[in-house]
Amino acid sequence: MAEQMSHTERVPHRRRPAPRPPRSANDIYVNTKTDFRAQLARCRRLLVAEGQKELRVHGLGLAIGRAINLALQLQLSAPDALLISASTSTVELTDDLEPEGGEDAEPGTRNRNNSAIHIRVYRAQEE
Template sequence: MSDALIKPALDDSLKKNGKQSNRAKKRNRPIVIPLKPKPKIVKLAPKRPYPTVPTSSNATGPRSKRKEGNNKICVTRRTDLGAYLKRCKHVFVKEGFKELYLAAMGAAIPHAVMLATSLPSTLPYDPREIKTSVTTGSVSVMDELVPVDEDDEGGTQTRTKASIEIIIRIVPGEGMDIDASKSAVQEYDSFSD
């Protein structure tokens, strides 16, 4: 019923005396005019910010053999925060990278921000050595329109989604004070440049 335009039919008897008889009520059922059915929208997979496999690596070989590109992670809501924390810690500690790139879109943005704020406390570095920079933006994504009727033509539509890129760097020795007169406990912001 929501896909139709309902137009009441008026009887002449209603116009004359302002009242409608039972016989007139039966005759004056609403006329339902069907509207064109809306096409089904299929969301296509957006373009990845980083390639899945770097061009210099073997795409069919095991993932454990690849070293290049392991520090670039696309955050989704499907993977738990604990798995991302373990993977990011492995990138810094075991693989020896000094930079980590996180990218997320849409509903995964809060997940990526929580990951970026939780990660410094799990790393074996001084929090003042961890520098984080955040870049926000938007990405155009395509949707495929699948028509309900066979007579109609399908097509595509473009929409924009919010995106975020977070770069976490380990800068040894930066931000460390040698002056012993200052207190050992200082406030810090892991999101400052």
């Protein structure tokens, strides 16, 4: 989508990587590149083998669908044991604009917002 936007707006820009909050072992940041099965296996390993009480699955933009899918798949594997609660947020992203055809202009930056989802997957018997 951003691709199309850039073509219509004709503003060449370069995206900076999304801010990366400090993460602990049970924070899972879902992306669109990694194999879905691998991500699922990683979550299972964390829950089963390493005995994490809860996982926080984060998805940003295009990866929201995947994050939801991942959480649901996890729950499906153990419907009684695992519970899900989701929350959403907005993440501010930065683009570097590249002024065309001159170096007199200061290269500006542009902020845009993107939605994110944070799903807490936790064990039921905890309570």
